[in-house]
Structure formats: C-alpha cells, structure tokens
Amino acid sequence: MPTPLRGPRTGEPVPHAEVLVVGGGNAGISLAAKLLRDGARDVVLLEPSPVHRYRPLLNYVGSGQATPADVERPTSTVVPPGCRWVQDAVASVQPAARTVLTRRGATIGYTTLVVCPGMREDWAATPGLQDAYTAGWAGSTYVPSSAPLVWPALKGLREGSVVFTVPPEPAPCGPTALKPALMACDYWRRAGVLGNLDVTVVLPDAEPLGVAGADEHLEAAFARYGVTVLRRSRLASVDPVLRTVEIATPTGTRRLDDVAYAHAVPHYRAPEWITESGLGGPSPAGLVDIDPETLRSRRHDDVWAIGDAAGIATRSSGGALRKQVKVLAHNIAAASRGRRLHSYDGYTVMPVTTSRRRLMLVQADRKGPRPLPLLNPFAPRPSAFWFDRHVLPQVYFRRLLRGKV
Numbered sequence: 555m556p557t558p559l560r561g562p563r564t565g566e567p568v569p570h571a572e573v574l575v576v577g578g579g580n581a582g583i584s585l586a587a588k589l590l591r592d593g594a595r596d597v598v599l600l601e602p603s604p605v606h607r608y609r610p611l612l613n614y615v616g617s618g619q620a621t622p623a624d625v626e627r628p629t630s631t632v633v634p635p636g637c638r639w640v641q642d643a644v645a646s647v648q649p650a651a652r653t654v655l656t657r658r659g660a661t662i663g664y665t666t667l668v669v670c671p672g673m674r675e676d677w678a679a680t681p682g683l684q685d686a687y688t689a690g691w692a693g694s695t696y697v698p699s700s701a702p703l704v705w706p707a708l709k710g711l712r713e714g715s716v717v718f719t720v721p722p723e724p725a726p727c728g729p730t731a732l733k734p735a736l737m738a739c740d741y742w743r744r745a746g747v748l749g750n751l752d753v754t755v756v757l758p759d760a761e762p763l764g765v766a767g768a769d770e771h772l773e774a775a776f777a778r779y780g781v782t783v784l785r786r787s788r789l790a791s792v793d794p795v796l797r798t799v800e801i802a803t804p805t806g807t808r809r810l811d812d813v814a815y816a817h818a819v820p821h822y823r824a825p826e827w828i829t830e831s832g833l834g835g836p837s838p839a840g841l842v843d844i845d846p847e848t849l850r851s852r853r854h855d856d857v858w859a860i861g862d863a864a865g866i867a868t869r870s871s872g873g874a875l876r877k878q879v880k881v882l883a884h885n886i887a888a889a890s891r892g893r894r895l896h897s898y899d900g901y902t903v904m905p906v907t908t909s910r911r912r913l914m915l916v917q918a919d920r921k922g923p924r925p926l927p928l929l930n931p932f933a934p935r936p937s938a939f940w941f942d943r944h945v946l947p948q949v950y951f952r953r954l955l956r957g958k959v
C-alpha cells in the first residue's frame with residue numbers, strides 16, 4: 555500500500571517527477587492509474603487529503619440511502635501501486651521553470667504537469683451561507699461535512715417551506731442537485747405530508763437540463779410533486795437568523811420567508827492559485843485554460859488539465875472523466891513521441907432521480923444528447939436507479955480508480 559511522502563524541506567535538492575499529477579480525486583487517481591497501466595514509470599501524485607470520496611453517493615447520503623462510510627476510502631488505499639504520493643497541496647505553479655511550490659514549502663520539478671484539483675466552494679458569492687451551514691438551518695449534499703446532516707433535517711419536516719437550489723455552472727455535476735430534492739418529495743408524498751409543504755426548486759437556466767426528451771420527465775416530476783420552480787435564477791443571499799432566502803430572478807430579487815430548511819448548494823470556482831500561476835482562462839471561475847479537445851494548456855505545452863477544474867467546454871461530471879482520462883493518457887504519451895493527439899468530444903452525464911426508486915440517465919456531448927438505443931431513452935427507470943446507487947460505486951472503486959477506463 556503506498557505511503558505518503560512528506561516531500562523535501564525548502565532548500566533541499568528539487569526532486570523531479572516525470573508526470574506530476576495535482577489532485578487525487580476522481581480525475582487524478584484514475585489518470586495516475588491509467589498512465590502506470592500504460593507503462594509510465596515515474597508518476598507522482600500531490601494530494602493533501604487522507605480521505606478519498608466517491609462524491610456521487612453524497613446525494614444518496616442526503617436522502618437516507620447511503621452512509622458516509624459508503625462514500626469514503628483512505629487515500630492510501632486508492633493511490634495506485636507504483637505511484638508516489640506526496641501528501642501536500644500545491645501553493646503555486648511556475649510554468650516557465652517547470653516547478654510547483656507546495657504549501658509545506660517544497661519545490662517539485664516536472665516534465666509533464668496534470669492539473670486536476672477540482673473546484674472549491676465560493677462561499678463569498680453567497681452572503682450568509684457559511685453561517686447558515688454552521689447553524690444547521692441550511693446545508694447540502696455537495697459539502698461532505700454537511701451531507702450526513704441533510705436527511706435528518708429533511709425527513710422530519712411535516713409542514714412549512716423548503717428550498718432546493720441547483721448551482722449555476724461551473725459546478726460539479728450541477729444537475730444532480732435535483733436528486734435530494736425529488737427523492738425528498740417522493741418520501742414526503744409517501745408519508746402523506748407533501749401537501750403541507752411548500753417546496754421551491756431554483757434552476758439556473760430555463761430548463762432543468764437543457765436536453766430535449768429529458769427535460770419533460772423532470773417537468774412532469776415537478777408538476778406531480780406540486781413544486782414551485784424559479785427559472786433562470788440563482789441563490790443571492792441567505793439569513794440564518796431570519797430564515798430567509800433571497801433568489802436573484804430575471805425580474806428582480808425574490809425573498810422567501812420562514813424557510814424551514816434550505817438545501818442551498820454553494821456556487822463554485824477553481825482554486826485561485828490556477829489564475830495566479832498564469833494557468834487560468836478568461837472565465838470568472840478561473841478554470842484551467844486548455845484546448846477542450848486535446849486537454850492541453852493553450853499556453854504551456856507540458857501542462858494538461860482534466861476534471862472539474864479544467865475548462866472542458868462541457869458540464870463537468872465523474873462520468874465525463876471516463877473519456878477524459880483515456881484521451882489524456884493517450885495524448886501525454888503521443889505528445890512525447892510527436893504523434894497525433896486524440897480529441898475529447900465533451901461527453902458528460904447527468905444522472906437525476908425522479909423518485910426514491912427511479913433515475914433518468916442523460917448523456918450528452920458538445921453536439922447534443924447521446925441517448926441510449928432504447929425506446930424513450932431518458933425515461934426514469936428502476937434499473938438505472940439500481941445501477942447508479944449500487945453498481946457504479948463498485949465500478950468506480952474497482953475499475954475506474956484502477957485505470958481501467
């Protein structure tokens with residue numbers, strides 16, 4: 555089992571990695587494993603956290619259908635054999651010198667750098683939100699420390715008003731923020747209390763997914779549960795003392811009073827050091843500026859990026875990484891040999907539950923929907939729910955994190 559290296563102290567000789575992978579989430583672990591499977595000899599992973607999470611299951615934690623233990627594994631058990639793990643975090647990158655500076659003060663050189671530190675919560679974007687999480691009146695499945703508190707808060711509600719927000723892009727698989735909302739509605743319906751609850755869903759766009767053939771299933775679910783939908787809207791601020799939620803809508807700010815619980819997903823952005831190191835693009839969220847097809851930095855040929863922090867010109871998701879990892883592993887090897895690079899077509903997934911037993915699996919790429927060859931391909935199905943809740947976690951830990959993409 556790989557043990558973490560602490561990295562050198564400042565002033566010691568600069569160690570060097572042939573491939574330095576920044577971030578050991580879904581992207582970094584899968585890529586490191588794939589590179590090693592393909593014959594790479596010197597792969598170093600820079601990851602500060604001792605815990606690795608399969609984050610899609612957090613939505614099931616927030617609906618009482620999974621536990622934190624289902625989600626988490628020690629990082630030491632998912633780092634692939636042969637990979638050197640430095641338990642430290644990047645503070646900055648010096649692309650001209652081909653080095654990264656870590657928070658512990660080490661400098662590590664690289665031949666190839668892969669940037670995949672994910673996104674972080676932009677708490678400053680929503681005044682009051684962090685205090686509201688601390689107070690327990692707001693929370694969400696998107697914040698790992700909050701996810702186990704969501705279901706205890708939702709399942710006891712019998713009356714009053716509840717708000718669920720879908721974060722604006724970029725966000726980690728934003729549409730899945732509808733999962734806890736619709737699973738809770740189904741629970742309340744079965745418990746016979748849905749009629750006493752005033753449920754509001756806040757969508758960043760006009761349609762829930764923007765995928766023809768799929769949106770109608772979600773609209774039908776909203777209608778069935780009697781949900782009020784605020785469209786082209788986003789969370790503006792919350793007040794945990796007054797229990798109010800302010801939503802920015804196309805016609806002005808709307809205030810929701812006496813909210814019993816706010817499932818308020820934070821807005822997201824890339825870590826600031828990406829832009830400060832000259833790797834960011836023009837987007838305000840500061841995603842790594844890459845060619846979204848080759849996944850290579852537009853400015854530095856030896857820098858690449860995948861995952862939530864990368865400007866991939868599609869919605870980010872773990873499902874998208876299956877394709878990105880394959881393309882990037884090929885492209886890193888191809889670039890070193892002067893061969894043709896492969897293209898990532900923007901494939902991504904949006905799995906959304908419409909009840910506690912049915913899920914619609916929506917796949918798309920930059921050209922549009924990629925429906926399965928089925929009659930009514932996006933229809934919510936029990937089999938898709940089972941696959942998402944029970945099969946995919948096994949596939950993730952046993953295959954994807956082992957580079958079998």
Ligand SMILES: Cc1cc2nc3c(=O)[nH]c(=O)nc-3n(C[C@H](O)[C@H](O)[C@H](O)COP(=O)(O)OP(=O)(O)OC[C@H]3O[C@@H](n4cnc5c(N)ncnc54)[C@H](O)[C@@H]3O)c2cc1C
Binds near residue numbers: 603
């Ligand atoms: C609640 C929720 C539900 C989701 N549901 C689905 C779903 O149903 N289907 C789906 O396909 N996708 C889903 N996703 C999205 C999916 O989890 C992400 O797209 C995926 O995890 C992205 O992987 P990543 O490696 O880019 O980022 P992450 O998984 O966030 O990993 C980033 C890693 O980088 C590390 N890191 C951060 N900063 C630094 C630094 N400075 N130096 C070094 N390392 C650093 C972090 O510790 C972390 O381990 C969901 C996400 C959430 C939050």
